[in-house]
Amino acid sequence: MNKKKFTQVARNVIDLEIKGLQKLKKNIGGSFDKAVIEIAKCQSKVIVCGVGKSGLIASKIAATLSSVGTPSFNLSASDSSHGDLGSIQKKDVLILISYSGQTNELKNIIQYANRNKILLIGIMSKKESILYKASDIKLLIPQVRESGGIVPTSSTTVQLALGDALAIAAMQYKKFDKLDFKKIHPAGSLGAQLKIVEDLMVKGNKIPFVQENIKMKVALQILTKKKLGFLIVQNKNKKTLGIITDGQIRRFRLKKNDLYSLKVKDVMTKNPISVDKDMLAAKALTIMNSKKITSLSVYNKRNKLKTIGVIHIHNILASDIV
Numbered sequence: 001m002n003k004k005k006f007t008q009v010a011r012n013v014i015d016l017e018i019k020g021l022q023k024l025k026k027n028i029g030g031s032f033d034k035a036v037i038e039i040a041k042c043q044s045k046v047i048v049c050g051v052g053k054s055g056l057i058a059s060k061i062a063a064t065l066s067s068v069g070t071p072s073f074n075l076s077a078s079d080s081s082h083g084d085l086g087s088i089q090k091k092d093v094l095i096l097i098s099y100s101g102q103t104n105e106l107k108n109i110i111q112y113a114n115r116n117k118i119l120l121i122g123i124m125s126k127k128e129s130i131l132y133k134a135s136d137i138k139l140l141i142p143q144v145r146e147s148g149g150i151v152p153t154s155s156t157t158v159q160l161a162l163g164d165a166l167a168i169a170a171m172q173y174k175k176f177d178k179l180d181f182k183k184i185h186p187a188g189s190l191g192a193q194l195k196i197v198e199d200l201m202v203k204g205n206k207i208p209f210v211q212e213n214i215k216m217k218v219a220l221q222i223l224t225k226k227k228l229g230f231l232i233v234q235n236k237n238k239k240t241l242g243i244i245t246d247g248q249i250r251r252f253r254l255k256k257n258d259l260y261s262l263k264v265k266d267v268m269t270k271n272p273i274s275v276d277k278d279m280l281a282a283k284a285l286t287i288m289n290s291k292k293i294t295s296l297s298v299y300n301k302r303n304k305l306k307t308i309g310v311i312h313i314h315n316i317l318a319s320d321i322v
Contacts, residue, residue, distance in 0.1 A: 061163030101129025201309035242268030
């Protein structure tokens, strides 16, 4: 075959899959809403199962659901008939995938689910099939034309898209957000990008606190000891009043010779820029760059006047966020 014709083969395959997805889009209806609610409200786990290529799609759907806050796993259809049916419990939601709806390996699982009143969501293309008739929630996918006439391609693309749609809709129903996502994706570049200020901030005894009425001579000793290049100024009630940075001190010394005898409150910059502990660290870096500063005080949204940590630009740059 002429190599130039391979590109046309590729286009034909993609065209068939696009047509399948377009049909699927038109098929989405009330049953989809019911499935999303049951998946999102599941108090146990979601079990996804298919055979052959559909089994591979089932594995991916289970992984996607788990990654967005719905505990899920893929059940091997063949192993289920040799003891693994015991992994399915009454509070589970069971999703079975079969393009024909007649796959023999799924029959034992269907019978087990029906007999034990386990919620069964079926994904199939034929209304006359066993899976369609046995399912509590029926997600009918369109009958599509496979590439090459025999290989599951368009059908598995449709199954995968439907699974992604279920996962994202359930995620939104549960209001699963970036912070939730970050908790179960701590590694890799994505985990780094989702780090929040609390993950990187300096806290506890390492915070360079000083009282507003102490002399700068004492404050400078604390500045040297803490080695962060700034001080957080508090009143006697531990309310944050201001900040003093290395740069301020250098500029102040150029203007006045009696820095040591002054009180901290006479030197500090009032109302320092502060951020919530749950802010993305990348956003905190943006604030630093826009304000041309190198550090931020950190508060808990329940009490914005109390500093619970400090974050320096070096903390963020060292975390591989950028």
